[in-house]
Amino acid sequence: MEDLTPRQIVAELDRYIIGQAKAKRAVAVALRNRYRRRHLPDELRDEVIPKNILMIGPTGVGKTEIARRLAKLANAPFVKVEATKFTEVGYVGRDVDSMVRDLVQFAYQMVEAEQVEGVKERAREAAIERVVDLLQPPPQRNEESEITNIFGNLGFPMGARGGSARSSEDEDAHTARERKRVEQVERIRERLREQVRTGVIDDRPVELEVEEGPSVAFMPAFSDSGMEEIGVNLGEMFGNLAPRKRHKRSVPVREAKEILAAEEARKLVDRDQVKRDAVARAEQSGIIFVDEMDKIAGKEGGHGPDVSRGGVQRDILPIIEGSTVVTKYGSVRTDHILFIAAGAFHTNKPSDLIPELQGRLPIRVELDSLGEEEFRRILTEPRNALTKQYTALLGTESVRLEFSADGIAELARTAAEVNERTENIGARRLHTVMERLLEDLSFDAPDEAPPRVTVDAAYVREKLQAISQDQDLSRYIL
Numbered sequence: 001m002e003d004l005t006p007r008q009i010v011a012e013l014d015r016y017i018i019g020q021a022k023a024k025r026a027v028a029v030a031l032r033n034r035y036r037r038r039h040l041p042d043e044l045r046d047e048v049i050p051k052n053i054l055m056i057g058p059t060g061v062g063k064t065e066i067a068r069r070l071a072k073l074a075n076a077p078f079v080k081v082e083a084t085k086f087t088e089v090g091y092v093g094r095d096v097d098s099m100v101r102d103l104v105q106f107a108y109q110m111v112e113a114e115q116v117e118g119v120k121e122r123a124r125e126a127a128i129e130r131v132v133d134l135l136q137p138p139p140q141r142n143e144e145s146e147i148t149n150i151f152g153n154l155g156f157p158m159g160a161r162g163g164s165a166r167s168s169e170d171e172d173a174h175t176a177r178e179r180k181r182v183e184q185v186e187r188i189r190e191r192l193r194e195q196v197r198t199g200v201i202d203d204r205p206v207e208l209e210v211e212e213g214p215s216v217a218f219m220p221a222f223s224d225s226g227m228e229e230i231g232v233n234l235g236e237m238f239g240n241l242a243p244r245k246r247h248k249r250s251v252p253v254r255e256a257k258e259i260l261a262a263e264e265a266r267k268l269v270d271r272d273q274v275k276r277d278a279v280a281r282a283e284q285s286g287i288i289f290v291d292e293m294d295k296i297a298g299k300e301g302g303h304g305p306d307v308s309r310g311g312v313q314r315d316i317l318p319i320i321e322g323s324t325v326v327t328k329y330g331s332v333r334t335d336h337i338l339f340i341a342a343g344a345f346h347t348n349k350p351s352d353l354i355p356e357l358q359g360r361l362p363i364r365v366e367l368d369s370l371g372e373e374e375f376r377r378i379l380t381e382p383r384n385a386l387t388k389q390y391t392a393l394l395g396t397e398s399v400r401l402e403f404s405a406d407g408i409a410e411l412a413r414t415a416a417e418v419n420e421r422t423e424n425i426g427a428r429r430l431h432t433v434m435e436r437l438l439e440d441l442s443f444d445a446p447d448e449a450p451p452r453v454t455v456d457a458a459y460v461r462e463k464l465q466a467i468s469q470d471q472d473l474s475r476y477i478l
Contacts, residue, residue, distance in 0.1 A: 006032050009073060016069055016384060017062045018377045023365045026053055027070045030338060030363070034074070034285065037336075049335060052320060052360055054293070054350060055342040057367025060426020063342040067289040076285040077107035083341075084295045086312045096315045100325040103286045104332055108278035112269065119268040120261075127260035131253060132193050134206050139185040202254035209246045210259060275329045286337040290316070294343030297352040313354045320360045370426050375412035378427055379403075386434050394438075397445035399453060401438075406457040411437070414464050437463050 004012065009028035010021075017024070030051055037048045055063045064080060071078030079102045085094050116123075195201045251259070296312045319325070322335035341361055350358060370378075379387050380403075387408065391401045415429045437460060441449055453459075 003035055004032075004073065009070075012073055013066060013069055016382045017065055018374055018381060019370070020062050020066065020367050023055055023057075023062070023066055023367050026363050026365045027066055027340070031070060031074055034338070046335075049322070050338040051363050052339040052341070053363040053365065054361040055340065055365055055367060056345050056350065057342075058344050058346070058369055058424060058426060060424075060428040061367045061370055062427070063367060064289060064291065067287065067340045067342075071287045074285060074287075075110075076287050077103050077110060077282050078287045078289070079103045079106055080289040080291060082292045083290050083312060083316070084292050086296075086315070096312065096319055097325045099288055099290070100282075100319065100332055100334060100337075101327045103288055103337070104278055104282045104327045104329050107282040107286065108274060108329055111274050111277045111281060115269045115274055116265045119265050123261045123264035123268060124257070126264040127257050128193060128196050130208075130260045130264075131196050131206065131256050132189055134208055134256070135192050135196075135204075135253075136185065136189050138189065139182040196253060196257070199254070202252060204253050205250050206253055206256050207248055207250050208256055208259070209248055211246050211263070279327075279330045279332055282337070283333050284336055288337055288339050290339060290341045292343055293341045293353070294345040294348055297343070297345070297348045297350070310354065313357050317354070317357050317360065320357070369424065372412045372416040375415050375427065375430060376408055378430060379408050379411060386430055390434060390438055394441065394445055394449075394453075397449065398451065399441070399445050399449050400451060401441075402452070402454045404454060404456040407455040407460055410457040410460040411455075414460065433464065 006025065006028035009031055010024045013024045013028070030053060033048075033051065037045055040048065055066075057063055067080070068078060079099060081099045081102070086096050087094070192201075296310075319334050320339050322333065325332050325334060339361070350361075350364065353361075379385055387403045391403075394401045411430070411433060415433045418433070419425065419429050437455070440463075441453060
């Protein structure tokens with residue numbers, strides 16, 4: 001979907017995100033520029049670098065959702081990290097290179113899933129054959145007949161082996177019996193093959209061997225942060241050397257087909273090709289969303305090393321500028337990864353970032369705070385609107401939930417009012433308000449809820465008015 005025009009990209013984002021037109025335009029142009037870059041001559045293509053974006057706006061206004069939806073549109077590897085989780089190299093904490101390793105890991109999973117999907121039919125057929133082998137093993141060759149044939153072909157009578165020689169008639173009769181036995185087994189197997197394929201015997205139990213993970217004795221005694229420090233997944237390395245234990249399980253044929261199809265798919269996938277494709281996809285299409293950039297901006301107030309602010313900025317800078325990061329899938333160049341940074345910048349401003357980092361985030365967009373009108377639209381317009389989600393959830397309990405226009409307006413007004421009086425957490429307030437509103441109904445739905453419930457303004461006031469008007473109480477509940 002990278003060939004979407006900027007207008008089409010914005011239209012797709014509008015289906016899930018209300019407002020924030022400036023931010024949508026900025027990310028739409030950034031995505032389209034990737035499409036344009038692919039069509040440049042080779043000598044110019046590497047010179048065009050992404051125009052990284054800095055989103056400025058309070059929490060809950062859609063910064064992360066815009067980046068996530070953009071990555072989904074582009075079918076691109078995407079990771080979200082918080083800048084506050086990083087520390088300067090040499091100190092305890094995550095090192096900034098880990099964001100690139102996370103991106104490549106995600107790209108590997110994407111490519112692997114695509115490869116598995118491509119071999120799914122072959123893997124399914126192979127799994128069916130293995131299930132048939134479990135239910136009815138293939139016919140075995142008769143060893144006595146084989147030995148008889150060998151000696152006969154060499155011109156020795158069977159008496160030469162210490163036994164009596166068989167007559168030609170006996171041999172023919174024996175061969176016919178063997179042929180009939182093999183044909184009978186093959187007919188049984190063919191009938192079973194069709195039954196397994198069509199699901200007729202899906203509930204029949206079958207015993208198969210499944211593979212366990214690597215032995216604990218071979219696993220390194222390091223934490224995840226230790227793995228990130230050195231950039232090598234020792235767990236995977238030792239796991240590949242360790243003998244894999246297998247144990248028998250009795251499962252229905254239905255489950256056996258799934259287990260064996262997954263095993264066969266893993267065998268059919270070219271791991272080396274997946275690694276190469278994952279690295280290339282991360283380098284050319286990857287998107288890294290760095291949140292809470294405002295938390296690492298500004299000057300340190302005390303003495304000592306600048307571990308979690310300026311130091312982190314200095315470590316992030318070469319990643320955004322373009323460097324090589326060693327991962328377990330190979331070396332990854334970060335020159336063409338798109339970085340989208342974000343922060344509220346309430347107590348400081350983007351100019352508090354170090355100048356070099358500011359220069360690497362040339363596109364700046366401000367996102368607007370959300371009010372009552374935006375909340376009303378958020379509750380109804382997006383494809384994943386909360387009202388639609390709760391209607392579907394309670395529909396599974398045979399409860400028909402309906403929201404009236406005045407009920408939605410009252411919900412939006414309540415959420416906006418609570419945001420103004422307490423902490424403004426943007427659209428996330430709608431989640432807490434909706435959960436509180438429908439808490440009793442969700443609890444009673446399986447047992448004694450009415451078959452139809454209409455959420456109007458009166459219903460909303462009944463459930464929320466006492467809490468929303470008590471400022472101290474709303475701080476803890478809403």
